[in-house]
Amino acid sequence: MARINIHPLQAYRQARRTGQLQASPPAVLAGSFLILILVGTVLLSLPVAQRHPFGMFEALFTATSAVTVTGLMLIDPATDLSFFGQAVLLALVQIGGIGFVTFAIIATLTLGRRVSLKYQALALEAFNQTSVARIRQTALTVLKFSLVIEGAAILILTLWWWRHDSLEHAFLLAGFHAVSAFNNAGLSLFPGSLAGFAQDPVTTFVITGCVILGGLGFSVLADIQQKRSWTTLAYYTRLMLIGTLVLNLAGFALFWLIEARNPNTLGALPAAGQGLAAWTQVVAARTAGFASVDVDQLYDSSRFLLTGLMFIGGGSLSTASGIKLATFIVLLAVVRAYILQRKEVVLMHRTIAPETIHKALALMMVSGLLVCLGIFLVSLFEDMPFIAVVMEVMSAFSTTGISPDLTRVLSLPSQIVLMLLMFVGRLGPLTLVYSLGTQRRSRVRYPETVVQIG
Incomplete structure (x- = not known):
């Protein structure tokens, strides 16, 4: 189905003339997330949601971070939010993670209503699908995997943490962290995030398992469940698993090698604890945001490594953000083909379509420009170490939430920049471009020319 994009000014004129607002699917997606953020802001601003009072801006920032499953915070959810506030926060994470459109489509299907053409276009945009027939299956798959994986994680963590806590409190903590992990939000109710569990193998592998499964993408999980054989798996599934x-x-190997000699992070732990902490931190850098060590004490080389992992992110149709792992792999294949002077880009014995290459290059360019703009603006507003600024901006854009204790001390303009980056990063840079522009096919063809490159 072809995308139909209407410029905002055109949409406004049509609304004035017909009384109906016409907007492209990406614009509707952006509007849906914006409405959800505003609703979350109002709920978090209520006195019943606050244990320690905070302002409207803090509520807006918290709601934006939760809906975009980022995890950057101006407040401490454990101490500043009441039980009601934490429940609101978790609901925003769940809806923002598995998708506002998923809930809407399932509700429509449950009521027995037929999905309209406009709704189909919106669903195709949200699910990154091309077949309308797969909308229902994909929506139900998203919900099924979310409930099963989160339920299993809650059960395991509840039983494990029950040893040192009451059953009720262990269950509440397990529910919060399981949902936060699977949705790649990285929010935690523990002091220092997961640093207190750096040497706990059960907590480590359950949390990181949820992060990885949420970041693979629902289409990958569905394909694995249906086929259960490596040779019959879809090409994209095998690509994502290997990548x-x-x-x-x-x-994991690089981070452990670098930080093993750092007495303020891994160096203070025994060998087994170092491995567990390094694994948690590296997996969390794929847009989850948990911290198993003090990020502010990391070497600059480790911060740079984590920043690169944040930029790459997870898979398509997942709870993760970033430019996506498949995009990164395609770009590597493009570079390889150019170096070897091959006309076709071949990856795992398949030729990559030119449209896919163009999309990957465009996504890389738009994302890079947005990150650079964010770094420039925050550096302009703040007098902070450059690597800390880079990590903070990348954490916001990739909706990761790993912060070197910088978010709360930034000025208001910088915090606004971070909010905008979180919003754009969750929607996807190309989706934002589509929502603001008009896509027209030109019938004019121009002569080719050669431009000197490099």
Whole structure:
């Protein structure tokens, strides 16, 4: 189905003339997330949601961070929010993570209503799908996997934490962290995030397992469930599994190697604890945001490594953000093809379509420009170490939430920049461009020319 994009000015004129607002699916998605953020802001501003009073801006920032599943905070959810406030925060994370459109489509299907053409276009945009027939299946798959994975994690963590806590409190903590992990939000109710569990293998593997499964993407999980054989898995599924394994293991080895000699992070832990903490931190850098060590004490090289992992992110149709792992792999294949002077870009014995290459390059360029703009603005407003600014901006854009204790001390203009980056990063840079522009096919063809590059 072709995308139909209407310029905001055109949409306004049509609304004045017809009384109906016409907008492109990306614009509707952006509007839906914006409305959800505003509703969350109002709820978090209520006295019943606050244990320690905070202002409207803090509520807006918190709601934006939750809906975009980022995790950057101006407040402490454990101490500043009441039980009601924490429940609101978790609901915003869940809806923002598995998708506002998913809930809406499932509600429509449950009521027995037929999904309209406009709603189908919106769903295709949200699910990154091309087949209308798969909308229902994809929506139900998203909900099913979310409930099963989060439910299993809650059960395991509740039983494990029950050893040192009451059953009720252990269950509440398990529910919050399981949902936060699977939705790649990285929000925690523990002091220092997951640093207190750096040497706890059960907590480590349950939390990181949720992060990885949420970041793979629902289409990958559905394909694995249906086929259960490597040879019959879809090409994209195999690409994501190999890419995730290689990236996580490479990042894990590098991070452990660098920080093993740092007495303020891994150096103070025994060998087994170092491995668990390094694994948690690297996996969390794939847009989850949990911290197993004091991020402010990391070496600059480790911060740079985590920043790169944040930029790459997870998979399409997942709870993760970033430019997406498949985009990164395609770009590597493009570079390889150019170096080897091959006309076709081949990846795992398949030729990559030119449209896919163009989209990957455009996404990389738009994302890079947005990150650079964010770094420039925050550096302009603040007198902070440059690597800390880079990490903070990348954390916001990739909706990761790993922060070197910078968010709360930034000025108001910088915090506004972070909010905008979180919003754009969750929607996707290309989706934002589509929502603001008009896509027209030109019938004019121009002569080719050669431009000197490099």
